Amino acid sequence: MPTKSPKSEPGLSTPPPNHEALEAEVLVRDNISWMLALAQRILRDQALAEDAVQNAFIAGLRGLPTFEGRSSVKTWLHRITVNECLMKLRKQKQLNEKPIDEYLPEFDRHNCRIEAPWPVLSRAEDFLESERTRALVAEKISVLPGTYRIVLQLRDIEGYSTDEVAELLEISPGNVKVRLHRARAALKKLLEPVLRGEVHR
Amino acid sequence: MKYLHRSGVRGWIKGVLFRGMPGMINCVEFEEFVLSYLDGELPARQLKVFERHMRLCRECREYLAAYRLSSELSCAVLGTPQESVPEDVPEDLIKAILDARQY
Numbered sequence: 466m467p468t469k470s471p472k473s474e475p476g477l478s479t480p481p482p483n484h485e486a487l488e489a490e491v492l493v494r495d496n497i498s499w500m501l502a503l504a505q506r507i508l509r510d511q512a513l514a515e516d517a518v519q520n521a522f523i524a525g526l527r528g529l530p531t532f533e534g535r536s537s538v539k540t541w542l543h544r545i546t547v548n549e550c551l552m553k554l555r556k557q558k559q560l561n562e563k564p565i566d567e568y569l570p571e572f573d574r575h576n577c578r579i580e581a582p583w584p585v586l587s588r589a590e591d592f593l594e595s596e597r598t599r600a601l602v603a604e605k606i607s608v609l610p611g612t613y614r615i616v617l618q619l620r621d622i623e624g625y626s627t628d629e630v631a632e633l634l635e636i637s638p639g640n641v642k643v644r645l646h647r648a649r650a651a652l653k654k655l656l657e658p659v660l661r662g663e664v665h666r
Numbered sequence: 667m668k669y670l671h672r673s674g675v676r677g678w679i680k681g682v683l684f685r686g687m688p689g690m691i692n693c694v695e696f697e698e699f700v701l702s703y704l705d706g707e708l709p710a711r712q713l714k715v716f717e718r719h720m721r722l723c724r725e726c727r728e729y730l731a732a733y734r735l736s737s738e739l740s741c742a743v744l745g746t747p748q749e750s751v752p753e754d755v756p757e758d759l760i761k762a763i764l765d766a767r768q769y
């Protein structure tokens with residue numbers, strides 16, 4: 466007489482519990498380093514990042530039995546980690562709407578751009594050589610409201626498409642594009658003293 | 667101050683130029699195209715108009731160069747975690763995760 470327990474359904478092998486535990490441990494060991502790095506990039510805080518990764522694994526391991534290779538395990542864990550990080554940012558009210566108008570480009574009443582002349586620009590590599598410049602850039606980025614920084618981070622750094630970022634942040638793709646452009650425009654303004662060499666490298 | 671005054675007169679001239687000529691966009695419209703341009707998503711006709719504005723407008727040309735450079739810098743910096751993640755596998759965290767997992 467067949468039992469009703471799904472565990473003994475014909476055709477489904479039931480791995481012994483220690484096999485499952487071993488599988489979980491392998492998954493954690495294989496992925497924890499890059500997941501911590503990812504969470505750290507988004508949250509900029511070691512303790513918060515560890516917490517997010519722990520939650521991501523718990524959610525991930527719970528979903529593992531139903532995970533049927535819709536995407537690679539890595540892609541799947543990546544998304545869970547990002548979602549856990551976003552939850553943390555939301556809890557800290559870091560994704561609330563904040564104006565950045567003061568950093569946006571300016572135009573005169575004839576719709577012409579107001580832009581002081583630029584000297585010849587150095588290459589990015591030249592700026593990045595200096596630890597001090599890197600620290601300055603990081604400092605300026607932190608001035609960006611979280612709602613703009615996160616779009617920049619997800620699309621420009623983590624490699625998500627506009628549509629994927631829209632889904633993750635629960636906003637429209639058009640809104641993602643507007644925020645991304647504003648974030649970059651504001652950064653350009655914030656980094657001007659560095660780019661113009663007015664700050665010692 | 668000097669610069670703003672000059673921009674006033676030039677702005678007027680450019681305003682007339684970019685408004686009056688066919689196939690021209692002004693700087694505000696240029697700004698709206700920047701993201702699509704950098705994503706390579708501008709249709710051929712709009713790309714032509716965008717690039718024409720860039721050739722004629724010193725302000726937009728230099729603005730875009732600085733915009734690209736600052737994006738590049740921020741990507742390089744955002745891509746590296748502030749405090750480096752410890753090289754060693756964090757054993758206590760792994761243990762906490764495995765202990766917390768529910769069957």
Ligand SMILES: [Zn+2]
Pocket residue numbers: 577578692693696719723725726727
């Ligand atoms: Zn222009």
